[in-house]
Amino acid sequence: MTVRTEFRLRSAALPLVSIPATLPPEEIECTHALCLEPDARVFHVEIDAEHDVSEAELDALEEVVTVTPLGERRERSAFKLTVELDDAIAPAFDPERFDGAKMKSTTITADGWRETKEFRDYETFHDFHTTFENHGISVDLISITSDQFPPNDAARDGLTDRQREALELAVSRGYYESPRQVTAAELAEELDISQPSLSSLLRRGERRLLTASLEGRAPDIAESS
Structure with a gap:
């Protein structure tokens, strides 16, 4: 990657x-x-x-x-x-x-x-x-972007651009490490959004990734952030 x-x-x-x-x-x-x-x-x-x-x-x-x-x-x-x-x-x-x-x-x-x-x-x-x-x-x-998902497979996980940006930032800053290296408030400040909006982006993005991974298909992308 x-x-x-x-x-x-x-x-x-x-x-x-x-x-x-x-x-x-x-x-x-x-x-x-x-x-x-x-x-x-x-x-x-x-x-x-x-x-x-x-x-x-x-x-x-x-x-x-x-x-x-x-x-x-x-x-x-x-x-x-x-x-x-x-x-x-x-x-x-x-x-x-x-x-x-x-x-x-x-x-x-x-x-x-x-x-x-x-x-x-x-x-x-x-x-x-x-x-x-x-x-x-x-x-x-x-x-911050990654080549983890090739361009022609970009829609496979069903993430919106904003959800992907929030998740990639959270991963890079150690939000998912134990113990966490950064708080949700700090991530929200970097993205220039409120903490509730950041939490919503992460929650929806995590749900889409899990759905795509567990079901082996693209989730319904009608839901938007």
Whole structure:
């Protein structure tokens, strides 16, 4: 099973947030990151050329160790930056801890990072989520999907999109673990709905999954959430 997630990482200690926080661009794109040492990484970043950010301005940032200009690409100035990670968050960026594969460039703003990653299963994503939270980096989940049900079999379980979203979030956050790792109120807040609405989505979704599994057929999908 593959789990695809989109999320925001928020912490003032995150690498490269100092660029949009102190220089003209409101956001930059990070296309590649390579771990050199436990506390240092190389990042390839692209900045809209119209902002005219210089090598000297980047080199003056406290976290940046070295800067190498890479020219312009698609009207963007590209740089290779060696960055010293903050001691408090460096362990969370150990590449050997997780199997997550980045699907597209990371968007970095003064508020944090926005990423899309694939994980091999929900447990791997949950470990990723927990590790970052434990190191003071907030993880705001935007979306989560899995390939557990192939597209042409998507209707087989009878779930609505909203029910599937709620169930996948609940599984990824450890709601069904013992003891529970998250409350219904916290899940509801992430989905921006009331707790009774969240409970209803989970209850109806669980009922449909059980019906489909036990009876070996698609449940009556006339019922809606």
